[in-house]
Amino acid sequence: MSQTHHIDGWSCPVPLQDFPHIVMGHGGGGKLSADLFEHLIRPAFDNSILRERTDAAILPEISGRLAMSADSFVVRPLFFPGGSIGDLAVNGTINDLAMMGAIPKYLSVSFILEEGLPLASLARIVRDMAQTARKHNVSIVTGDTKVVERSRESGCLIQTTGLGSIPDGVDLSAKRIEEGDVVLLSGSIADHGIAILGQREGFQFESDIASDTAALSDLVHLLLKAAPVRMLRDPTRGGVAASLNEISVACGRGIEIRESDIRVKPAVRHVCEMLGLDPLTVANEGKLLAIVPAAHAGRALETLRSHPLGREAGCIGSVVAAHPGHVVERTVFGSTRLISLPAGDLLPRIC
Secondary structure (H helix, E strand, O other): OOOEEEEOOEEEEOOHHHOOEOOHHHHOOOHHHHHHHHHHHHHHHOOOOHHHOOOOOOOOOOOOEEEEEEEEEOOOOOEEOOEEHHHHHHHHHHHHHHOOOOEEEEEEEEEEEEOOOEHHHHHHHHHHHHHHHHHOOOEEEEEEEEEEOOOOOOOEEEEEEEEEEEOOOOOOOHHHOOOOOEEEEOOOOOHHHHHHHHHHHOOOOOOOOOOOOOOOHHHHHHHHHHOOOOEEEOOOOOHHHHHHHHHHHHHOOEEEEEHHHOOOOHHHHHHHHHHOOOHHHOOOOOOOEEEEOHHHHHHHHHHHHOOHHHOOOEEEEEEEOOOOOOEEEEOOOOOEEEEOOOOOOOOOOOO
């Protein structure tokens, strides 16, 4: 009878019990690789497609137009207030599909593990991914694992591909944006970037600051059923500033926003002021921007606020004919300032 070793909720038989940390052999395609997959990864992601153990997942027919997204996650540290690289990877991939109006269905996941990563850490990451995927009816159906030499990196990088279907009648594009449309924001900004920064640098905040990482697919489809939507975007790297600039350039119109209507939690604002950061440029992982016709803004806001992830939603600005391709903010002092794309990576490795 084989012995077992319990690691953070996982029952790992020999030989995994002899290797509490990732070693090069876990990526070599032999016995260690097979045991890592069979006793840790596959049980967490278990589904009928993955059980086939084929080189490529064979998927059932999917109706509607297909949407596919690819992403990579390199956040450091791996675990932070509000989440981990595991749920962040699943949420982020789901959100990329949701911003196109797609219903997320399948994910592929590839791990690049650093030699020396505790097996318990990998188990926690995999568990977080599995729980998040199941919560949103998404199946992880294929993937890969590679191991690289020990370095100064975070220990685990994750690459994902997401596949979903776009229902008939859903068409989200910057080409549909018109002058007079309004800009809605689903909640407070900069939570994720500041939470990561605080954890990485060991800052002691006066109040809890946690990442807003969340899957937005349910919120999106509730909104799409309630009101016409021109375009959606999740303001991740580069924050709201980057997303609005990209939208403005893509639609060939200007965007004007109001500082007074953009919610920033007091603790987050305090940290940004202390470090000289503009909250508009700090990453989010559970917020969305929606461009909707002005006549339907009330209904859209009501719908967003009816969902836990949109309770603090507000209208922050509008699309204008002036200054096409540029974003301008009216400050609380009544002046205006140009909101440019961030010049560089202000907070590296935040997603």
